[in-house]
Amino acid sequence: MRTQTLDAFQVIADPSRRQMLMMLSKESMTINSLADNFDMSRPAVSKHIKILYGAGFISITDIGRERHCMLKQEGFNELQNFINFFDKFWLTKLRKLETILNNKAK
Amino acid sequence: MRTQTLDAFQVIADPSRRQMLMMLSKESMTINSLADNFDMSRPAVSKHIKILYGAGFISITDIGRERHCMLKQEGFNELQNFINFFDKFWLTKLRKLETILNNKAK
DNA sequence: AATATATGTAACTTTAAAGTTACTAAACAA
DNA sequence: TTGTTTAGTAACTTTAAAGTTACATATATT
Numbered sequence: 001m002r003t004q005t006l007d008a009f010q011v012i013a014d015p016s017r018r019q020m021l022m023m024l025s026k027e028s029m030t031i032n033s034l035a036d037n038f039d040m041s042r043p044a045v046s047k048h049i050k051i052l053y054g055a056g057f058i059s060i061t062d063i064g065r066e067r068h069c070m071l072k073q074e075g076f077n078e079l080q081n082f083i084n085f086f087d088k089f090w091l092t093k094l095r096k097l098e099t100i101l102n103n104k105a106k
Numbered sequence: 107m108r109t110q111t112l113d114a115f116q117v118i119a120d121p122s123r124r125q126m127l128m129m130l131s132k133e134s135m136t137i138n139s140l141a142d143n144f145d146m147s148r149p150a151v152s153k154h155i156k157i158l159y160g161a162g163f164i165s166i167t168d169i170g171r172e173r174h175c176m177l178k179q180e181g182f183n184e185l186q187n188f189i190n191f192f193d194k195f196w197l198t199k200l201r202k203l204e205t206i207l208n209n210k211a212k
Numbered sequence: 213a214a215t216a217t218a219t220g221t222a223a224c225t226t227t228a229a230a231g232t233t234a235c236t237a238a239a240c241a242a
Numbered sequence: 243t244t245g246t247t248t249a250g251t252a253a254c255t256t257t258a259a260a261g262t263t264a265c266a267t268a269t270a271t272t
Contacts, residue, residue: 009121010229013115018188043231043249046249046251065247065248066239087186089131149262170269
């Protein structure tokens, strides 16, 4: 696995990482407690966490030898912007259709 | 390039495909007119379009030998659900914070 | 009919993401 | 101090996404 920083879209392209984000929406978790829920080695989970951290999806607080991961809003911003753009597109399209229908009804 | 169907998240992980979706939000375009805007071969664009089509991001209307591509809402649904989930998460978190602050102010 | 245009497909190469195992380092517990 | 737990890193392998070129096919155009 490459540890080079991935962009927000690449980050959520991986199902395991999306699953990790979902789990972290319930409670903050350590690397090991996350790893318990996945069918992959602990180092693999560790690298996913590094990627999530690097892209601003989570923050990490070290408590002794444990690393506590919790969600961070920053990473989601680019995705929200993308989706918002197309939400507006579909809304505009719908309005145009309504206008056409209204004109026909006259 | 594999032509196997990719999920919605994998589809938008590619910057070229996101760019294609942005362009199609302005106007419907043929494969060639799309390809003119990218620094890659026409077959490469053709395969991206196939992927976008396969995941429900675009519909295609054949007119003679031309294929006219236009946006289709279906492909965006899964992404919207994902983002909505976390939008709600942040909103809930904000409300909890407000409650705490209000209690302190008493 | 011959030619040009628009597109798809097959076969191939390159690259990097995702995983593995083995090892290291730091914090804690005995 | 010795051993256990938590986590990161290095080196490596596998796989598939992304691109290429060459060729095939169908529709227009002349």
